């Protein structure tokens with residue numbers, strides 16, 4: 036099967052003009068079919084503060100009220116998405132920027148049954164694989180913002196790590212998919228403050244141990260949960276590592292490789 040790389044770019048890189056620009060140049064030079072998923076949570080939080088809209092995160096998920104939904108849509112599906120596409124055009128690679136409502140790319144429903152009310156947060160129901168395949172077959176890179184829709188006119192906010200996992204999973208019938216979570220650190224670290232402590236491989240058993248020891252915490256927990264979910268649903272390879280090392284990550288020469296079995 037033909038290869039497809041789904042790459043998620045972390046919030047701290049999005050927030051750093053120089054790092055983002057360098058990452059996008061590397062991304063543009065990667066051969067083959069690619070999807071880039073981004074968020075922009077830090078910028079959304081900053082803009083909300085400027086607009087006096089209080090923000091609350093629960094387990095890495097933003098409680099999204101009606102005003103916050105407007106901010107995140109403007110930030111993710113607006114500035115961040117279009118800035119990335121413009122930079123990819125400048126780097127000589129064609130790209131199209133979409134959110135989940137565009138071309139019915141990602142259908143979701145408002146989260147239900149949770150102990151707390153997350154507001155306009157969406158859980159994914161379906162990826163429009165035909166749309167992704169049509170664009171990829173035209174050699175157009177797809178840049179995806181983490182805003183979904185429910186087909187009833189409601190936009191929803193969905194975590195970007197989850198969007199990357201769902202796209203990777205959805206396209207794994209048609210492609211041999213590698214999923215790369217790139218962010219500001221060198222991989223999953225034994226000591227989250229020490230970039231020299233990269234763990235080369237993680238499996239479900241070592242994951243539970245590292246979590247129990249407190250070595251894996253915060254945003255890394257949902258990231259790894261998404262990584263295992265992808266591997267258990269047909270995705271061939273999942274790698275977590277440094278955005279600056281994208282080339283090596285894709286070749287499996289850097290970062291942390293996630294394994295479905297011990």
Ligand SMILES: Nc1ncnc2c1ncn2[C@@H]1O[C@H](COP(=O)(O)OP(=O)(O)O)[C@@H](O)[C@H]1O
Nearest residue numbers: 045046047218220223224227250251252254255
């Ligand atoms: N063992 C670990 N190794 C690396 N990062 C970790 C670890 N445990 C927790 N983290 C935290 O997880 C964060 C990454 O999660 P998150 O901020 O959600 O990702 P992203 O940058 O992709 O949006 C890191 O910035 C780091 O603070």
Ligand SMILES: CC(=O)N[C@@H](CCC(=O)OP(=O)(O)O)C(=O)O
Nearest residue numbers: 046074075076096097193194195
């Ligand atoms: C529901 C939910 O939490 N959505 C996320 C989407 C953005 C995101 O995931 O961005 P980063 O990857 O930059 O953190 C949020 O609004 O923060």
